[in-house]
Amino acid sequence: MWLLLPILLYSAVFLSVRHIYSHWRRRGFPSEKAGITWSFLQKAYRREFRHVEAICEAYQSGKDRLLGIYCFFRPVLLVRNVELAQTILQQSNGHFSELKWDYVAGYRRFNLLEKLAPMFSAKRLSEMFGQVQKVGDHLIHHLLDKEDQGGPFEVDLQQKLRVYSVNIIANLIYGLDINNFEHKDHILTSYLSHSQAIQSIQSFTLGRLPQKSSYTYRLRDLIKQSVELREDHGLIRKDILQLLVRFRNGNEVCGDKWQLDTTNDAEKLLSIKRLAKVAEDLLKVSLDAVASTLTFTLLEILQEPLIVEKLRAEIKELSNTNGQLKFEELSGLRYMDMCLQETLRKYPPLPIIERVCRKSYSLPNSKFTIDEGKTLMVPLLAMHRDEKYFSEPMKYKPLRYLQPGNDVGQCEEKTKSNVFIGFGIGGSQCVGQNFAKLVIKVALIKLLQNFNLELDPKQVKTIQVSHRPAPLIHSKDGLKVKLKRREINPKFYS
The missing domain is CATH 3.30.43.20 (Uridine Diphospho-n-acetylenolpyruvylglucosamine Reductase; domain 2)
Known part of the structure; x- marks a missing residue:
């Protein structure tokens, strides 16, 4: 029996x-x-x-x-x-x-992302641009301070760019005026190591473990405090969280207004719990998309000095005043756009x-x-990475995407444009892709303006790329890069 x-x-x-x-x-x-x-x-x-x-x-x-x-x-x-x-x-x-x-x-029943898509319009992004630049300056000042301590130095640029990405998220999604290069004990700084550990577990279990952790509740507290400041005390800040609060209160997220319409006393469209969940989802997606695309763009271009020189020549044409960029000029960086497109092809964040x-x-x-x-x-x-769609798919070739009429150089090949998916397809497309590209461009411009960056050729051969699920350099030193301060053209600070 x-x-x-x-x-x-x-x-x-x-x-x-x-x-x-x-x-x-x-x-x-x-x-x-x-x-x-x-x-x-x-x-x-x-x-x-x-x-x-x-x-x-x-x-x-x-x-x-x-x-x-x-x-x-x-x-x-x-x-x-x-x-x-x-x-x-x-x-x-x-x-x-x-x-x-x-x-x-x-x-x-609606798709919430479609409702929130106007948050990332060119008009809204232009008004947030000042905060993005401020976070970019935090990155540069942090690296310059390191150089002042003893000349050229080596740094794990992958880790620095992840901190930069978290700073962007802290400022624009969580409404915190914080610099995690200085506040190393902040919750969002510790979230970096936590997220890498979670990605490793998710890879092992094929993404089927519950996502909640103590961080979820602590991040919810941050959102609750910020929302109360805006709803109860009238604080107005031009960021993504302000638009989420407007949506929560039944206000439009498109248009020109940032302040809340207090005449609407209807029940809140989003609870604090749901708003915090939206913010945490945006945190995870933005961190992976921004940090990985920045890291792998630098990994590839630093192996090709000619690409770096083309990018610097394009950046040199920007009319910087006191080191500040103009939002409307970034769309004219056609060669940089092609580099980002090629990075997204070879290392899609999703x-x-x-x-x-x-x-x-x-x-x-x-x-x-x-x-x-x-x-x-x-x-x-x-x-x-399929050869039937892209010739030599493992080679980094930004000129695949050269459109007729561009004067960047001669097109190397005709790429099937409908094959490139980048930030997703149709209803699966990332609504915040313009925000991600803006943040990535600011970091690349400021790094290339302020530093000569040198990658050790021996390190490139040992670098291992893993997808957990976003691409990540899996090695002891991450992306080790030698940095040396550049002499900036005086017109940038005229």
Whole structure:
């Protein structure tokens, strides 16, 4: 009798697992051979298993537009065709919208990101630009102070740029006038190491662990204090949080107004808890997008002195006054735009778009239907490094994106523009991408203006890039760069 129970339990587990791993075959989809091997379990135990790399291998394993795969015990439909991925995510009418951004008002359901998109319009960003520059100056002053202590020096630029990114978020999303290069014990400084540890765990578990931690509650307290200052004491600050508070109080986030419309006494559209969750989500996304794109842009351009000289020549044309940039001139940095585009191609901040089907969806131009609750996955990293779309995909070639009429140089090739996805596709596109590009440009301009940067060629060969999920240099020294102060053209400070 006692022997029968383990046998029955084992049989039930075996049949259940077998049923899960036959999901795509039973529905007629092309699928990988499924199973959990002993070598797979060993890698998972040693945390050598890499989610993103495994998805890229699955993308390269065949020619079918769709492939059914399994992430542990989760059936996932991998889309291996760019046009099909764009069609699904742009025209699926809410079948694959991200649930965490759902917002219900009355009897209608909205995507909260779409409601908040006007926060990142050119008009709004131009008014926040002064604060962005101030944070950029904090980075430069911190590095100049280090140089004053003993001439040229080496620094882990990846870590410094992560602190810069957190400073941007603290000032514009959390409404804190703080410089984390000086306040090293602040919660958002400690969040840096915490977020890296969480990313490692999420990589191991394929992103299925709960996200809450003690930081969630501490960050919520920061939001609560800032919101109370604005709602109860009339504080006005031109930042993203001010616009979130306006939305919470039923005010428009577009237009010219920053102050709250106190005549509206209706129930708050967002609770403090929900507003804090929005802020924390923006914190995670912005930190990864800004820090990784900055880091890998510098990693690539510092290996190509000609690219650096082209960027400096373009920056030299900016009409700086007392070291301050003009917002409207940044859109004219065409070569820098191409460099950022190439970085986003080779190192997309979101290497995989993953969406859960909300209701059964018939896939375009096919006989297949994906069921409610099943996961759809678009491997951006693999697509951006596919030779059929980009020649020499592992080479850093900004001139891929040269448009007719540009005078930056001669176009090296014709890139299929519809293949480049960058900050996402359709409803999965990052609404804050213009904000991220602005913050990245300010840091690049100020670094290239103020320093000669030198990368050790030997270090480049040993650098390891991991995706957990955002790209990160995984090495003891991060991105070690030697910095030396440059003599600034006097016209910048006239």
